[in-house]
Amino acid sequence: MALDRDRLMQLLDRAHTGPVCEQFEWDTRVIPGTIAKNLKKYDLLKTCDPKNPINQDDDLADRFFQAGMDTAVEAGLLCIDTQRRIQYNREEIKAGLEAAPSEFTLGEGKEVATFKYRDVEDPTLPVWISPLSIAMTEDLFIPMVEGIARVPEVDVLEGPSVETLWGSTIRAGSPYELLVGRWQAEANHEALRRAGREGMGMFATGTSPTQYGVLGGYGLPGGFKPERDIVLVLSPVEMKTSYENLLKLSQAYNCDGTVYAGSWSMIGGYAGGPEGATVSCIACTLLMYTGYQASNGASFPFDMRYMGNCGRDALWALGTVFQALSRNTHLCVNSVLNQTAGPATEMLLYESAVGMMNLAVSGATSCTGTRSAGGKYTNYLSPLEIKFAGEVFKQCAGMTRAQANEVANKLLPLYEAQLGHPPKGQSFAECYDVETLTPTDEWQAIYDKVKDEVIKAGMPLR
Amino acid sequence: MSKQDVLAELHEALIGVAGYDEVEEIARGLVAEGTDVLAAIDVATAAMDEIGEKFAAFEVFLPDLMIAGEKMTRCMAILQPYIQATSDAKASARVVLGTVSGDLHDIGKNLVATMLTVAGFEVSDLGVNVPPLEFIKAAREHKADILALSSLMTNSLPYQKEVIDLLTEMGQRERYYVIVGGGPVTPEFARQIGADGWAENAAQAAGLCRQLIESGNTPPVTTVIA
Numbered sequence: 122m123a124l125d126r127d128r129l130m131q132l133l134d135r136a137h138t139g140p141v142c143e144q145f146e147w148d149t150r151v152i153p154g155t156i157a158k159n160l161k162k163y164d165l166l167k168t169c170d171p172k173n174p175i176n177q178d179d180d181l182a183d184r185f186f187q188a189g190m191d192t193a194v195e196a197g198l199l200c201i202d203t204q205r206r207i208q209y210n211r212e213e214i215k216a217g218l219e220a221a222p223s224e225f226t227l228g229e230g231k232e233v234a235t236f237k238y239r240d241v242e243d244p245t246l247p248v249w250i251s252p253l254s255i256a257m258t259e260d261l262f263i264p265m266v267e268g269i270a271r272v273p274e275v276d277v278l279e280g281p282s283v284e285t286l287w288g289s290t291i292r293a294g295s296p297y298e299l300l301v302g303r304w305q306a307e308a309n310h311e312a313l314r315r316a317g318r319e320g321m322g323m324f325a326t327g328t329s330p331t332q333y334g335v336l337g338g339y340g341l342p343g344g345f346k347p348e349r350d351i352v353l354v355l356s357p358v359e360m361k362t363s364y365e366n367l368l369k370l371s372q373a374y375n376c377d378g379t380v381y382a383g384s385w386s387m388i389g390g391y392a393g394g395p396e397g398a399t400v401s402c403i404a405c406t407l408l409m410y411t412g413y414q415a416s417n418g419a420s421f422p423f424d425m426r427y428m429g430n431c432g433r434d435a436l437w438a439l440g441t442v443f444q445a446l447s448r449n450t451h452l453c454v455n456s457v458l459n460q461t462a463g464p465a466t467e468m469l470l471y472e473s474a475v476g477m478m479n480l481a482v483s484g485a486t487s488c489t490g491t492r493s494a495g496g497k498y499t500n501y502l503s504p505l506e507i508k509f510a511g512e513v514f515k516q517c518a519g520m521t522r523a524q525a526n527e528v529a530n531k532l533l534p535l536y537e538a539q540l541g542h543p544p545k546g547q548s549f550a551e552c553y554d555v556e557t558l559t560p561t562d563e564w565q566a567i568y569d570k571v572k573d574e575v576i577k578a579g580m581p582l583r
Numbered sequence: 584m585s586k587q588d589v590l591a592e593l594h595e596a597l598i599g600v601a602g603y604d605e606v607e608e609i610a611r612g613l614v615a616e617g618t619d620v621l622a623a624i625d626v627a628t629a630a631m632d633e634i635g636e637k638f639a640a641f642e643v644f645l646p647d648l649m650i651a652g653e654k655m656t657r658c659m660a661i662l663q664p665y666i667q668a669t670s671d672a673k674a675s676a677r678v679v680l681g682t683v684s685g686d687l688h689d690i691g692k693n694l695v696a697t698m699l700t701v702a703g704f705e706v707s708d709l710g711v712n713v714p715p716l717e718f719i720k721a722a723r724e725h726k727a728d729i730l731a732l733s734s735l736m737t738n739s740l741p742y743q744k745e746v747i748d749l750l751t752e753m754g755q756r757e758r759y760y761v762i763v764g765g766g767p768v769t770p771e772f773a774r775q776i777g778a779d780g781w782a783e784n785a786a787q788a789a790g791l792c793r794q795l796i797e798s799g800n801t802p803p804v805t806t807v808i809a
Contacts, residue, residue, distance in 0.1 A: 389638075496766070
């Protein structure tokens, strides 16, 4: 969906004229105070149920949506560059949600991926976006993207990110990022050509966290194409925006492009426990679709204790956020799944299995991943875990939440004790032949074993 | 009100719902009444330990910790001059911290700032997206002992190295311990860029800083992993 000029200008103007609020006040009073008030108002305190990590209570999800809506109206977004609050009233938010598409496409030709609103327990196939922006060395970037593009379950390309540009270290917020905007688009095109998947939609720009990757790559010759690729806008936590975000939106407007809006809430952070993070994620999502005119995206929960979202509290919060959004809007919402274990480990696949199944039954239109090894190590990513996660995501569409909850409770004991100290696993070059782009026998055997296990646990994989 | 009552009131104000003004008022009252300032600091430190433990158990969350940390900072600003005037106690070590250039993430940085404050360090928080030279200027201005550099983005990691390289080029490397942390920062990376320390989380960062200060070694030191 191309951006409406008046709405964009309204956002920019409010970022410069809204009520002043210092960040410390925002983080310690406005956010926790507003969320706590609405948790109490809708009787949501202590509702997280770790024994049932996949929520099945529709009324609970709906009350969380109301609490999220109230929080969005009462708090708004904080622009950290102007220290002003961008506020929308309830009618404006409802109009913003109404204007968001319930269906749109990325990519072109035979690689068009259709994003459609999905209901809870919906059999409609979701869209698998891979991978997250995990750092790769320059020599392995194209082989990795080619390997990922060869995975048939992958519909759209987001990452990975590249560490160096023509041998020089890429520094955030510097001219290197402007250059890498176009470099990444060209490298992706080359990898997609090698994989026979030219036309696949892409995110601009995985390597660059600041605006420069978008300014240097989106809508330029050889770069990302606005008619088929999407601008990645990631908001600072909690419920904040920045000039970086606003510049990306402005470039998307200039190019008639579309916008993905993402953010997250940390369980244990500014919003509090899992219930608070759930409210924050819903509120932030509503504000991003309203303010950023997003076509895809959402805010998702993350657990501060292990920096992932495949443990019980985070799974519960994640499922509840997406059920609340799915049941009360027609948005094409996207989540990110944050695994902690690395490639060539059973744990990475078990985390993926439970997390992707949760999203499949909770109404997510799409998901971005994997964050192998928590995204901490250069080259710790491989196409096989991406294939596995995509298979789970698509083949679990249509399961009931009760079935999924039962499976989750069988699989969680296989990895949850290790969430604080996950195995690092193996790098791409260790678990793959990077010439033929095939996994080692050891990694393939782990994949086969875990797939058997999850099928035995009740997951409908083929 | 007895001395014990006043100290109990300070403890409650630091971890409870009292506002910043109320904490400052109690601290000023303690000083005016001639209460043993070191005893007051012991009480305040115990209160901070208590809230740190509650955070570790997820009984309270980041905003509660940040508010308690701010109260502690304000309380210490009133008590500190009297410690130096009335005892030979060593002044607390100073830490300048921030998230490096190109990176707007602040949760981890705020958590470390709070845990360091709670642990008794004097903390100057430069915020996010801080250019390398600003760290060095601030370290000089605040007479820092430690520079703490946070980064969550892979492409902002090079700026952690640039701070260390700049210190070396400016002949100031031996003046400050440099510690690094954040999602993609590994102990291997810390060693590789010549940092003095790395810690896995905020609580360990406080222990790491204490360890560095107590070592008395001149930086750069062999990387300490907390």
